[in-house]
Amino acid sequence: MIPDSPKAVKLVPVSKTLSGRIALPGSKSITNRVLLIAALAQGSSRITGALKSDDTTYMARALEQLGVTVSDTGDTEFLVESTGTLTPSETPLFLGNAGTAVRFLTAAAANVAGTTVLTGDAHMQKRPIAPLVEALNAAGVTAQAPTGCPPVTVHGNGGFQTRAIEVDASLSSQYVSALMMAGTAGDAPFSLKVKDGDIGARGYIDITLTCMRDFGAQITQTGPLSWDIANRPYQARDYWVEPDASAATYVWGINALTGAHLDIGIAPEAMMQPDAKAYDFIRQFPNLPAVIDGSQMQDAIPTIAVLAAFNHHPVRFVGIANLRVKECDRINAVATELNRIQPGLAQEIGDDLLITPDRSLIGRTVEADIETYHDHRIAMAFAQAALVINGVRILDPGCTAKTYPGYWRDLQSVGVEMTFD
Ligand SMILES: O=C(O)C1=C[C@@H](OP(=O)(O)O)[C@@H](O)[C@H](O)C1
Ligand SMILES: C=C(OP(=O)(O)O)C(=O)O
CATH class of the missing domain: 3.65.10.10 (Enolpyruvate transferase domain)
Structure with missing residues (x-):
């Protein structure tokens, strides 16, 4: 059961290969x-x-x-x-x-x-x-x-x-x-x-x-x-709406980071939304390119930036200045919250975001409360980190209701364990 207005959610890092079908919400x-x-x-x-x-x-x-x-x-x-x-x-x-x-x-x-x-x-x-x-x-x-x-x-x-x-x-x-x-x-x-x-x-x-x-x-x-x-x-x-490509990025990210086999029932090439392009990058993890231009897949950048914290090499995100005027200043939010997990993981350089990864974080325990700034994408992107680092809590998880009210429930449905405060 998920309480009505939870203060925080703590995910249990995955210890087995997650698999199953996630029926994403519409775009x-x-x-x-x-x-x-x-x-x-x-x-x-x-x-x-x-x-x-x-x-x-x-x-x-x-x-x-x-x-x-x-x-x-x-x-x-x-x-x-x-x-x-x-x-x-x-x-x-x-x-x-x-x-x-x-x-x-x-x-x-x-x-x-x-x-x-x-x-x-x-x-x-x-x-x-x-x-x-x-x-x-x-x-x-x-x-x-x-x-x-x-x-x-x-x-x-x-x-x-x-x-x-x-x-x-x-x-x-x-x-x-x-x-x-x-x-x-x-x-x-x-x-x-x-x-x-x-x-x-x-x-x-x-x-x-x-x-x-x-x-x-x-x-x-x-x-x-x-x-x-x-x-x-x-x-x-009458009109059929395709599944949400930005929501898909979290599932692709979890697959890439944890080796899960979560199926969203639609191929990225079949989607008309710009964030479907994020798949081409996410599938390269843990060898994401050194420079990623986010201008044409802006809502996917929090997802890829959190993933980049576990990449083999640093990644610099460019073309993302507009992220400062979204639900929150997403460049600052991602940098601040990654650095809360471990200082030095992220750096703002003008309007670019440089991620200097540390793969040794995977499997470690780090107590960190992730502030989500009423921004659904910050909460959903940081769930990736919470699935591989023990002790990461995501505050105000209900903020996903903006575009994906069933996010935590969908993760539970494929076997992710979590506790709400
Ligand atoms: O037209 C749209 O549906 C959207 C355009 C993008 O915003 P901007 O055009 O403000 O960059 C995107 O970030 C937003 O989530 C949805
Ligand atoms: C930027 C976003 O939303 P909007 O601009 O539609 O509020 C988003 O969903 O990431």
């Missing part, structure tokens, strides 16, 4: 895109394989506030019924720390005939949104975020008034995805360009394009990072 990125696109389509869309977690619940409840019916029709299923038009909400949309929900709905609020206020928890109120607000202003939509972070107020007027804009996506690709998905509304095609060709995780844009096209959108690529989006309504349809 957060795809679930939240498809929830929104289905809400912008007239008719019913049944979403199967969906993620049910804090982030998708915030998205679903917010869409209901905007006049859409989103029913929980199963453990991995939503039924979305919509007129295709979002209506104003009298109360603010509270979106926790769900970056996708906040960014996607901020742009979609431009299509609402009225004012929408979007906010989130204390962490979200420190995550930048100014570039998206500036892009909306450039599109003729009155919107403000006085601190540069949520809360945001958007005065929607049926869509973007100016039909060709640029957006600065250097801090988050989600701004681009958000503008694209909302851009199908209005009475003329919408042209979007990324300023200075600078973007972190380009792969997330590809997921957005795929989901939009799957719901009938017409998009023409006009340059390396520019698109023309036709003004035509989305078509409601």
Whole structure:
């Protein structure tokens, strides 16, 4: 049994080869895109394989506030019924720390005939949104975020008034995805360009394009990072969401580190999410390359960085500056918590992270309480270390609820023993 709000979890290091099947939750990125696109389509869309977690619940409840019916029709299923038009909400949309929900709905609020206020928890109120607000202003939509972070107020007027804009996506690709998905509304095609060709995780844009096209959108690529989006309504349809690739990285990491044979039932090549690329690195463990560019698989970096602490050679992670503006400053969090296990394991060099491994930690006892900073990925990544070092406790393990509420239960189901405090 897992208590309701455990303070900590301690895993028993593995002494036998773990094996079995882990049915991963659905992709957060795809679930939240498809929830929104289905809400912008007239008719019913049944979403199967969906993620049910804090982030998708915030998205679903917010869409209901905007006049859409989103029913929980199963453990991995939503039924979305919509007129295709979002209506104003009298109360603010509270979106926790769900970056996708906040960014996607901020742009979609431009299509609402009225004012929408979007906010989130204390962490979200420190995550930048100014570039998206500036892009909306450039599109003729009155919107403000006085601190540069949520809360945001958007005065929607049926869509973007100016039909060709640029957006600065250097801090988050989600701004681009958000503008694209909302851009199908209005009475003329919408042209979007990324300023200075600078973007972190380009792969997330590809997921957005795929989901939009799957719901009938017409998009023409006009340059390396520019698109023309036709003004035509989305078509409601049923949709299957593939398993979450970022969640898969923890299982791949546990397999690589402990020699386990955990099967997730899907090959990395079959996934469209950028983090599936992490498999190519994880499978090289304990000979991870000396330099890993994390720019195209950002959410997988905590996983690989913790794994790197047990590699044969040092690993320097580059291209990861954006990790400082995720749920927490992940560069600092990973470094601080690895150094808590053993000083010197990690070093921040500018926005790079250098891991200097010590394989002799495997099988040793080190009493360390890992702070997780309300960040699901820090908790899930450090579970790898807790499976090979005795005495590592992970604080606030319930924070995995953001994207993987069943994480600890799934590990128990394949034989991992653990105690909760
Ligand atoms: O579009 C998406 O679904 C996401 C994009 C990435 O964020 P940024 O675009 O902010 O880097 C990623 O870290 C996040 O978990 C999901
Ligand atoms: C960065 C993440 O989430 P988001 O930006 O969607 O809150 C994540 O899930 O690792």
